[in-house]
Amino acid sequence: MLKIRNLTKVFNIGTINEQMVLSNLNLHIREGDFVTLIGGNGAGKSTLLNIIAGVYMPEEGEILLAGEDITKMPEYKRAAFLGRVFQDPLMGTAADMEIIENLAIANRRGKRRGLSWGVTREEKTKFQEALKILGLGLENRLNDKVGLLSGGQRQALALLMATIQRPKLLLLDEHTAALDPKTAVKVLELTQELVEKNRLTTLMVTHNMKDAIKYGNRLIMMNKGEIVYDVSGEEKKNLKVTDLLEKFGSFSDRMLLA
Amino acid sequence: MEGLLLSINSAVAQGVLWGIMTLGVYITYKILDYADLTVDGSFALGGAVSAILIMMGWDPLLSLLIAFLSGLVAGVVTGVLHTKLKIPAILSGILSMIALYSINLSIMGGKANIALLGMETVFTKAQALLPAGFDKAMVSLSIGVVFSLAIMGILYWFFGTEIGALIRATGNNENMARAMGGNTDRMKILGLLLSNGLVALSGALVAQSQGYADVGMGTGTIVMGLAAVIIGEVLFGTRINYFFRMTSVVTGSVIYRIIIAIILRMGLKSSNLKLFTAIIVAMALSIPEIKAKFIKPKINLEKAE
Structure with a gap:
C-alpha cells in the first residue's frame, strides 16, 4: 500500500543547525497492516509521518501510495488518500463549528466541493x-460546537472524522499522548475498533511501548532517522517491554525518558 | 434637539451604507481570522471607480457592479501576496493599501477628489421613483437596507455551502481544513476577494450618496469596521444564529455612526474623530484582557457540578 524508497530529509540546510532527520529510509507497508512506530525523541517518527502527509517535502527519495507517486503532491491533494489524527486534540477539529459541520467537512475529504448545501x-x-459507535452520546449533540467537548471527546471525534471517508492509509501521530491514561485507553480501543471494522492500513506513532506491542500486527523502531528494528506476526506478539528496552538500550538511554 | 434628530437620521442612513463594508470586514476578521488592511484602499477604490464611471456617463447602478469587481481584484492581490508569496497577513494588506492609494489617484485622473454635482446617482434615481415625502436620508436608508439585506441573504447561503463551510474551517483551524483536503490558500483568497468586493461596493454607495469620491475616503476603514463588528458583538453576543450575527454587524455600524453623530453634536472637533475611534476600538479589543485581570469570575457551584 505504502512504499517509501531512499527517503532523506534534512532540516536547516546550509546553516550551522543543519540536521539530517531521515537518512535513506526504506519502508514498505502492506495493505491491511497496522504498524506501530516507536523511537526516542528526535528519531524522526513525526517527521516521517509529516512527509507522508505532505507537510514537509523530502530532499530525496520517493513515496508511492497504492502505486501512485505522491512525493510532490501538495498536502491538501494527498489528503484524499490519508486519514490523519494529531497529537494535539485541538488540531484535528474546528472548535467554532458544530459537530455535524466538522463531520460534513470530513465526509467531503478528497471530493470536489461546490455550492451545494454543506450538510445534507x-x-x-x-x-x-x-457517532453511536463512539459511545459518548455525541449523536444527540450534533449541533453543539466542538469547542464544548473534552480533549478525549475531541480526539474520538477526530478519529471518526479521519475514517468516515475510508482512507487508503491512516496516520496517527501520538494521538493519545495528550490524554489522561484512562481516556487514552478508551481512544486506543476505539482506534482498534475502527481500524478492524474498516480494515484500514494504519501507521501509528506512539511513545508507549506497551501500546506499541499490544496494538497492531507489526512494530517498527526508529533511531536517528533510520529504521533499526522491524518485527511482525508471532514474533511481535511475543514481544515484551523489556525486550524493546534491551533492543533500544543498544541505541540510546534516552528512550527511557520518553 | 431637532438638529440632533436630523443628524441621527442621516447617521442611520450612513451607518447602513457603511454596514456593507462592515460585512466585508466581518468576513476577513471574524470568519477568516485575518485583519485585512486592504479595505482602507478598496473602500476608496470603489468610490473612485464608481465616481469616474458616472462622470463618463455610465449608469450609476452598473458603476456599482464595476466597483464591486474592482474590489474583488484588490482582494485577490492581497490574497496572492499572503498565500503564494508568504508575506505576513498584516503586511500583505498594508502593501495593497499603499499601492491602491496611487491606483485610486490615477483612476480619478490624478485629482484627489471628484464631485458628482448634478450627476445622476442610484440615490437621485430612487428619489425620483419614490413618493415625494422621502427625504435624502430616507432614500439612502432604503437603498442601504435593500442592498445589505440582499448581501446578508447571499452570504448566509454562501457560508452554508460546501465551499463556504471550508472557508469557515480554514479561518477556524487551517490545519484541519488542509488535512480534510481543503486548498486553504484558495479559500483565503476567496474570502479576501469577497470581503474586498463588498468593501468597494460600500465605498461606491457612500461616494454616490455623499455626492463625491475622495482619495482619502478610505482612511481608517478597517478601524471603523472593527469598531462596528465589536459593537455588534457586545450588544448581541456571539451565540446567535448566523444570519442575526450579520444583522448585528450592520446594526453595529449604525450604532457607531449614531455615537459619532452625538459626540460631534456635543462638541468634539471632527478632526479628533479618528483618534476617538481608535481609542474606542483599543478599549473594546482589550476588554477580555482587562476582565481577566481585574474581575474574578464567580463560580456557579451548581453549574460546576
Whole structure:
C-alpha cells in the first residue's frame, strides 16, 4: 500500500543547525497492516509521518501510495488518500463549528466541493449512526460546537472524522499522548475498533511501548532517522517491554525518558 | 434637539451604507481570522471607480457592479501576496493599501477628489421613483437596507455551502481544513476577494450618496469596521444564529455612526474623530484582557457540578 524508497530529509540546510532527520529510509507497508512506530525523541517518527502527509517535502527519495507517486503532491491533494489524527486534540477539529459541520467537512475529504448545501439530510443520519459507535452520546449533540467537548471527546471525534471517508492509509501521530491514561485507553480501543471494522492500513506513532506491542500486527523502531528494528506476526506478539528496552538500550538511554 | 434628530437620521442612513463594508470586514476578521488592511484602499477604490464611471456617463447602478469587481481584484492581490508569496497577513494588506492609494489617484485622473454635482446617482434615481415625502436620508436608508439585506441573504447561503463551510474551517483551524483536503490558500483568497468586493461596493454607495469620491475616503476603514463588528458583538453576543450575527454587524455600524453623530453634536472637533475611534476600538479589543485581570469570575457551584 505504502512504499517509501531512499527517503532523506534534512532540516536547516546550509546553516550551522543543519540536521539530517531521515537518512535513506526504506519502508514498505502492506495493505491491511497496522504498524506501530516507536523511537526516542528526535528519531524522526513525526517527521516521517509529516512527509507522508505532505507537510514537509523530502530532499530525496520517493513515496508511492497504492502505486501512485505522491512525493510532490501538495498536502491538501494527498489528503484524499490519508486519514490523519494529531497529537494535539485541538488540531484535528474546528472548535467554532458544530459537530455535524466538522463531520460534513470530513465526509467531503478528497471530493470536489461546490455550492451545494454543506450538510445534507442523508448525512445527518449517517453521522448519527457513526457517532453511536463512539459511545459518548455525541449523536444527540450534533449541533453543539466542538469547542464544548473534552480533549478525549475531541480526539474520538477526530478519529471518526479521519475514517468516515475510508482512507487508503491512516496516520496517527501520538494521538493519545495528550490524554489522561484512562481516556487514552478508551481512544486506543476505539482506534482498534475502527481500524478492524474498516480494515484500514494504519501507521501509528506512539511513545508507549506497551501500546506499541499490544496494538497492531507489526512494530517498527526508529533511531536517528533510520529504521533499526522491524518485527511482525508471532514474533511481535511475543514481544515484551523489556525486550524493546534491551533492543533500544543498544541505541540510546534516552528512550527511557520518553 | 431637532438638529440632533436630523443628524441621527442621516447617521442611520450612513451607518447602513457603511454596514456593507462592515460585512466585508466581518468576513476577513471574524470568519477568516485575518485583519485585512486592504479595505482602507478598496473602500476608496470603489468610490473612485464608481465616481469616474458616472462622470463618463455610465449608469450609476452598473458603476456599482464595476466597483464591486474592482474590489474583488484588490482582494485577490492581497490574497496572492499572503498565500503564494508568504508575506505576513498584516503586511500583505498594508502593501495593497499603499499601492491602491496611487491606483485610486490615477483612476480619478490624478485629482484627489471628484464631485458628482448634478450627476445622476442610484440615490437621485430612487428619489425620483419614490413618493415625494422621502427625504435624502430616507432614500439612502432604503437603498442601504435593500442592498445589505440582499448581501446578508447571499452570504448566509454562501457560508452554508460546501465551499463556504471550508472557508469557515480554514479561518477556524487551517490545519484541519488542509488535512480534510481543503486548498486553504484558495479559500483565503476567496474570502479576501469577497470581503474586498463588498468593501468597494460600500465605498461606491457612500461616494454616490455623499455626492463625491475622495482619495482619502478610505482612511481608517478597517478601524471603523472593527469598531462596528465589536459593537455588534457586545450588544448581541456571539451565540446567535448566523444570519442575526450579520444583522448585528450592520446594526453595529449604525450604532457607531449614531455615537459619532452625538459626540460631534456635543462638541468634539471632527478632526479628533479618528483618534476617538481608535481609542474606542483599543478599549473594546482589550476588554477580555482587562476582565481577566481585574474581575474574578464567580463560580456557579451548581453549574460546576
